Amino acid sequence: MMMKRLGTIFTVLAALYSTGENGQVHANSTDLDASVSSGGRLYNDWMVELDESAPKKANPKYRGAKQSPEEIAASWRCVTCHGWDYKGIGATKGIMGMAGENPATILSVLNDANHNYQYYMQKGELLDMARFISVGLTDVDAMIDRKTGKAKADGNAQRPFFETVCAMCHGAEGQSLPGVSLGQFANQKPYLTLHSIFNGHPGAVMPSLRAFDDKKLVELLAYMQSLPETASLVSIVRGGRLYDNWFMETGREVPMGVHPAYPRNLKLEVKPKQTWLCKECHGWDYRGKDGQYKSGKHFTGIKGIDGKKGAAVKEIIKTLKDDNHEYGAILSNQDLLDLANFVSEGQMDMGTVIDDKTRKVKSDFKDHTKFYPTLCGNCHGEKGRAIRTMKALGRVANEDPWKSLHKILNGHPAEEMPAWRSLNSEVIKDLMGYIQTLPINKRS
The missing domain is CATH 1.10.760.10 (Cytochrome c-like domain)
Structure with a gap:
């Protein structure tokens, strides 16, 4: 039986709302889903969605840690208190009790002393969030098993949809975005994944799929949970070939001269072109100065990459782009991802x-x-x-x-x-x- 999100029950009610001098709220049925999806992204992280800096001081009503800049920013995110399942975290109650409420009433809550969002968001943005709370919440327990975190659906049904829509950015195996293994993400954070499927991701080009029925979307989550949780072997072995010789593998030109990070106090016994190769400094055994390159013509005194096994792919890519490596201007995003996957998961x-x-x-x-x-x-x-x-x-x-x-x-x-x-x-x-x-x- 097709599942129904709570919001569809109140769509007719929402279409009757009007916004005027008295604060009443109105939404045409044609743009309601877009407004609700916008509100869902604001609920996730309004600072990222609006490209706004976080307030300098933590929300005074927030009960968690609020010392670091990250903690201060988190204190202003709706999800930090109310959760991805909308049922609240700890002593803070969720927002499910506001489902079906008139958005005008919800606006008054968003602007009260516990929230104070009127100082940081414009009326239209607050209205989007109010509509999301009123008609956009999903009954996650009907879609996700609370004990296992698995979607209650057959994932195979949405493989064609994923491979033609989602794979354009995420890749056929969910591995194409740096630092995001979609299979791992969907299994570790199923509620956040479902929220993002419905509403899109703040500040990104990911579309909101809210216009489709719930059955399709929970099946999509189930398919994502079937994807590999580690980097694909295709990416890892290509990264290994890039580590070996990236300009041969890619056909790209090598910058002139010796690599900037190659030690200048050594008697150069390799061609300048070779100094741009990963293996030339870090070794075939990946241990650099502590391995087979501890002496001989390949000695540079540079440490290996073996300490980066299991490291976050995003951090490895950041290193590849830094002033010591300068590969950001030479290699493509896919090259960098493949090389980072090899460093993180491919070293033997x-x-x-x-x-x-x-x-x-x-x-x-x-x-x-x-x-x-x-x-x-x-x-x-x-x-x-x-x-x-x-x-x-x-x-x-x-x-x-x-x-x-x-x-x-x-x-x-x-x-x-x-x-x-x-x-x-x-x-x-x-x-x-x-x-x-x-x-x-x-x-x-």
């Missing part, structure tokens, strides 16, 4: 595969000898010598096994080499061990 602890001292793989490769001839031999040849533009594969795997392992996991930039990241770790070990037994020169 190579010490589990390669012995640091001997450079030998910790495997006798006996269990999976069939994999090299079938997976690699078609291009590299039976003895690993078929590709004339590179050293014999056995030599590469013995001289720099970390480089070989990185390429096995992520492929080679701008080439059709497969990325074998999804293989079992024991298969990866055996594959590397087998490759190290191959001839180390082209003529043996």
